[in-house]
Amino acid sequence: MTSSDTILKRKRRSLILLLAPFSIMLLVFFLVPLGIMMVYSFLEPGLYGGVEWNWYPYNYGRIIGWPLNDFEEFEPIYLKIFFNSLQIAIMTVIGTFLLCYPAAFWVSRMQGAKKNFILFLITLPFFANLLVRIYAWLLLLRPTGFFNSVLQSAGLIIEPLDLLFTNFSVIIGMVYILTPFMFLPIYANVEKLDYSLVRASQDLGANPLQTFRRVILPLTAPGIIGGSVIVFIPALGNFIVPSFLGGSKVQMTGNLIERSFLQSRDWPFGAALALLIMASVVVLIVFQLSRQSKAEARGVS
Amino acid sequence: MSFLKIASAHKAYKTPDGSLIHALDDVSLNVRNNEFLTLLGPSGCGKTTLLKCIAGFEDIDAGEITLEEQSLKGVPAHRRPFNTVFQNYALFPHLSIANNVGYGLDVARIAKKERNQRVEEALELVGLEGFGNREPKQLSGGQQQRVALARSLVLKPRVLLLDEPLSALDRKMRENMQIELKNLQHTVGITFVFVTHDQEEALAMSDRIAVVAQGKVQQLAAPTEIYDEPANEFVANFVGTSNIFSGKVVAKEGRLLTIETANQRQVRAKSDQFDRGDLVELILRPEHLKLTPGGNGIPDSCIEGTVEASVFVGSDLHLHVNVGKGRTAIVHHRHNRGDDGERIEAGANVKLYYSPNAAHLIKAVGG
Numbered sequence: 001m002t003s004s005d006t007i008l009k010r011k012r013r014s015l016i017l018l019l020a021p022f023s024i025m026l027l028v029f030f031l032v033p034l035g036i037m038m039v040y041s042f043l044e045p046g047l048y049g050g051v052e053w054n055w056y057p058y059n060y061g062r063i064i065g066w067p068l069n070d071f072e073e074f075e076p077i078y079l080k081i082f083f084n085s086l087q088i089a090i091m092t093v094i095g096t097f098l099l100c101y102p103a104a105f106w107v108s109r110m111q112g113a114k115k116n117f118i119l120f121l122i123t124l125p126f127f128a129n130l131l132v133r134i135y136a137w138l139l140l141l142r143p144t145g146f147f148n149s150v151l152q153s154a155g156l157i158i159e160p161l162d163l164l165f166t167n168f169s170v171i172i173g174m175v176y177i178l179t180p181f182m183f184l185p186i187y188a189n190v191e192k193l194d195y196s197l198v199r200a201s202q203d204l205g206a207n208p209l210q211t212f213r214r215v216i217l218p219l220t221a222p223g224i225i226g227g228s229v230i231v232f233i234p235a236l237g238n239f240i241v242p243s244f245l246g247g248s249k250v251q252m253t254g255n256l257i258e259r260s261f262l263q264s265r266d267w268p269f270g271a272a273l274a275l276l277i278m279a280s281v282v283v284l285i286v287f288q289l290s291r292q293s294k295a296e297a298r299g300v301s
Numbered sequence: 302m303s304f305l306k307i308a309s310a311h312k313a314y315k316t317p318d319g320s321l322i323h324a325l326d327d328v329s330l331n332v333r334n335n336e337f338l339t340l341l342g343p344s345g346c347g348k349t350t351l352l353k354c355i356a357g358f359e360d361i362d363a364g365e366i367t368l369e370e371q372s373l374k375g376v377p378a379h380r381r382p383f384n385t386v387f388q389n390y391a392l393f394p395h396l397s398i399a400n401n402v403g404y405g406l407d408v409a410r411i412a413k414k415e416r417n418q419r420v421e422e423a424l425e426l427v428g429l430e431g432f433g434n435r436e437p438k439q440l441s442g443g444q445q446q447r448v449a450l451a452r453s454l455v456l457k458p459r460v461l462l463l464d465e466p467l468s469a470l471d472r473k474m475r476e477n478m479q480i481e482l483k484n485l486q487h488t489v490g491i492t493f494v495f496v497t498h499d500q501e502e503a504l505a506m507s508d509r510i511a512v513v514a515q516g517k518v519q520q521l522a523a524p525t526e527i528y529d530e531p532a533n534e535f536v537a538n539f540v541g542t543s544n545i546f547s548g549k550v551v552a553k554e555g556r557l558l559t560i561e562t563a564n565q566r567q568v569r570a571k572s573d574q575f576d577r578g579d580l581v582e583l584i585l586r587p588e589h590l591k592l593t594p595g596g597n598g599i600p601d602s603c604i605e606g607t608v609e610a611s612v613f614v615g616s617d618l619h620l621h622v623n624v625g626k627g628r629t630a631i632v633h634h635r636h637n638r639g640d641d642g643e644r645i646e647a648g649a650n651v652k653l654y655y656s657p658n659a660a661h662l663i664k665a666v667g668g
Contacts, residue, residue, distance in 0.1 A: 199358060200391035202378040204405035204456065214408070218395045 041271035049265035059272040078256065082276070085252040088170055088242075089235035093228045095175040096182035100227065101220075104183060104190040122183055125176075134173055134244045141169050141245070165247035173241040178234065182227040189223025225288065233281055237274075253277055302369055305332035305355070305460055305492065310364035312350055312516075324350040325361065326516035332460070332494060333509075337486050339495045341503040342513035343539065348496045351513070352462050355494065357381045368459065384453035385462040389469070390445045392437040398424070398448055399433030405456040423455035426485070443474045450482075454489060461486075463495045467502065479505050500540045504528065512536050528586075530661050537584045537663075544585040544630045547665055550575050557657060564625050566604065570660035580665035587619070587633040589659035592645070593652040603654040606630065608647050618644065622651060 044056035058072040063082075065074040107118050125133060140146045143160035151157045163169055193216065201211040239254030246252065253273055260270030312325035324347040332338050340348040353359045355366060357378035366373045373381060384405070392401050399420050400407075406416040424430050427447035437445060446466060453461055463482075467475045483506045486493045497503055503510050504524045512519040512527065512535070520532035531537035534545060548568070552559035556571045560583060568583065575581055593603055606622040609629065613619075613636070620632040632653060634645065645651065 194391070196387055196389060196391040197393060199378075200385070200387060200393070201404070201408075202358075203356060203383075203385045204408065204452065205379050206404075206408040207379055210408045214404070215393060 037271045038275060040268050041275050043268050045266045045268045049267060051268055056268065059268045060276075062269065063272060063276060078253075078273070081251050081256060082253050082280075084167070084250070085236055085254070085277075086280070088167055088174065088250075088252060089232050091167075091171045092174040092178060092235040093182075093232050095171060096179050096231050097186075097224065097228065099175065099179055100183040100186050101224070104187040104223075107187060108191045108193075119187075122180055126180065130177065130240065131244075133177065134241060137169070137173050137176065138164065138244055141172070164245065165249040167246075167250055169245040170242050170250050170252070173245040174235050174238060177241065178231045181234070182231045185226040185230070186220065186223040189220045189226075193219055221292075225292065229285060229288075232284070236281060237277055303331055303367070304334040304369060305494075306330070306365075306367045307332075307351070307355070308365045308367070310351070310354065310361045310366065312347075312354060312359070312361050323347075323516045325354070325364075328364070328513075328516065328518055330511060330518060330521065332492060335490055335492055336508040337483065337493045337495065337506060339497060339503040339507040339510045340513055341497055341500060341510050341540070344498055346514045347516040348498075348513045349464060352385070352464055352494065352496050355460070356383055356385050356462050382459040383462055384456055384458040384460075385464060386446075386449045386453055386466045388465045390437075390449040390466075392445055392448055392452075394437055396437075397433065398429070398435050398437065398440070401437065401448055402433075402452045402455055404452060409456075419455050423451040426454065426488070427451045442470055443478065446470065446478065450485070454485075454491070458491060460492045460494055463493060465496055465498070467497070468499070475502070482506060504540070510540075512539060514539070531584060531663070533663060534582060534666070537661075542587050542631055544587065544590065546583045546585075546628070548581060548583055550577050550579045550581060553577050558662070560662075564628065566625075568604070568660075569657040570662050571657045572662045575662055575664075581662045582665050584661045584663065585630075585655055585659065587631045588617075589655050590630060590632045590653050591655065592632070592634060593654055603652045604630070605650065605652050608645055608649045608651060611645055611647055613644070620645060620651070622653065624653075 040051055041059055042055060042057055044052040044054040045059075046052050057067050058069050060066070061068040062072050062075055063078045065076075068074060107115060107122075110118060138145075141163040142148075143162075143164070145163075147163060148157070148160040152160065197215055197219070198211055201215045202208075206214060236252075237254045237257075239252060239258045242250050242252040242255055243258075246255075253276075257270045257273045257277075260266045260273065307328055307330040310325045310328040311323070313321045313323050316322055326347075328347070328351060330351075340351060342348045350359065354361050357373070357376060357380075360374075368382070393404065396404065399417075402423050403416055403420045406419060411419070420433065421430070424432060427450050429444060429447050429451065432440070432444070432448075437448065440448065449466070467478050467482075470478060479502060482493075482495075495503075495506065504527070507524055509521060509523055510527050511521045514535050520527060520536045522530075522532075527536065527540055531540065531543070537543040537545060546562045546568070548560040548562040550558050551561045551567070553576060556573060558570050558572055558575060560568050560570060560581060562568060562583070570583055604624050606624040608620050609623050610621040611618055612621075616636060618634040618636050620634055622630045622632055624630050630653065
């Protein structure tokens, strides 16, 4: 009795020791800054950056229309930009999913060295500088760029298409840099999919479409959801891709945040924008998780 | 009208180094309606390939598979009236037991009420009533096995294909399931095609056994016939243990043949099929070789030898007897507790005899 108690105690102590570095890092570099940001978002902006320690909830008012005072007014452009960012992030998730899901099945059926080589190729873009990769798309998409000149010389178009500085070009850039984040979780899931279950489904009379919907999709859903979440979050907050490929025409919330902190030096407003993005991500994830656990409870029928 | 008929089926696989493996090499087989047929063979003999071809997971390269004279060529697995019980059960981990069993009914869009009733009946049939709400991973191996059976049987297939379904169970459970499967087959009246490498399993359950080796059906017969009258040396060795002696028929009186073995020993056997001068193989099961009791009354044809090893296996003593010129005969000697005869140890000299009725003769290879 007492000896098992001491073993339990010792186990708990070693667990605490093992978790300590991670917990401390999380606390110091994530929770504390988050707290600071939250506090700042309710403070008055200082004249040359920084904050004045006065209660000032009107930063939110500028974005969502409430509360307001004599100096701050509701500017709907921020919400518009936010919803456009949401749309771009969702399209990015869909784009990366459509690219990665079939590819994951294809790679998972390969053998040995070939498979490792393909997996290496998928992570290869990480080795090149992010700015260089995005800049390359600028060159490809601009009016005198690769796509327009090919289409023009093929006689398919007369005037160059406006590919650059559109939602389309931003989504292309996002899909391009975020594809590995979608691929790896889906691949890990597809890799361990038991093909005898697919056979069993066929054997029980399910046609290929039914097998996909009733067996393959639910069994690979964890990978799809995982990939979607870790593509969606950086896509929603991204500011590098829209500043290169969106120019001044396509703004995302990330650009607004960047500008508030670095150019207009309105820290509280930037903090308020950042917290709104975070809140919307948290709401989406909680919603998804609760739906998922409900589906599991029902047994997906 | 024939039921399930496989006619000269061929199937070859390419190995990575480019050579061909003939998994099915001219296989012809008639499966009768409502029978329990076992495909028995060592691993890699083609029995599982044959099952996959019947199920529709793979196509045969040549030949034909027909059900009631209707060719199954080009019919995909999900349209064949056959169901399979897989070796690893292949239960859907994301579905409850009831939804696993109801899967085939759901994809066939059977009305909810009938579906639920049939699921319940199927679970009852395999002794799992009340398990519907559990998850597959909460069940033991034997229970998962039953769910897999129920999931197939609920669809009332024309043929149930079973791919080594008992191999993952422990010995006791396996023996119970053998009896249950046989009873189940009797109850539902569905043709079972059962694949196994376990000869005891095959002998215990089957109406007929097809012994398969090297892509060919070696013998197709009832269990007793397979055991007592193996068609060739492979069957004799694969199903049970056999002592095989080559020899030549030197005399014939009625059905009683005298055979001279390679050891210049004269032994007897009864057969209608052979004549003087034929080269034959004499097959004797270890339990048919008996030790002569001491004293008088020694039967006229007996073989002398020296015990090389004596292995106690519980009910029997397995004796390896050197009968001269390096030939070893295996004898299963019933071990009776309280017998006056003491345990026979290595080094003992023994005399063996057998009834000529017990010997089975086959044509010598190349003879």
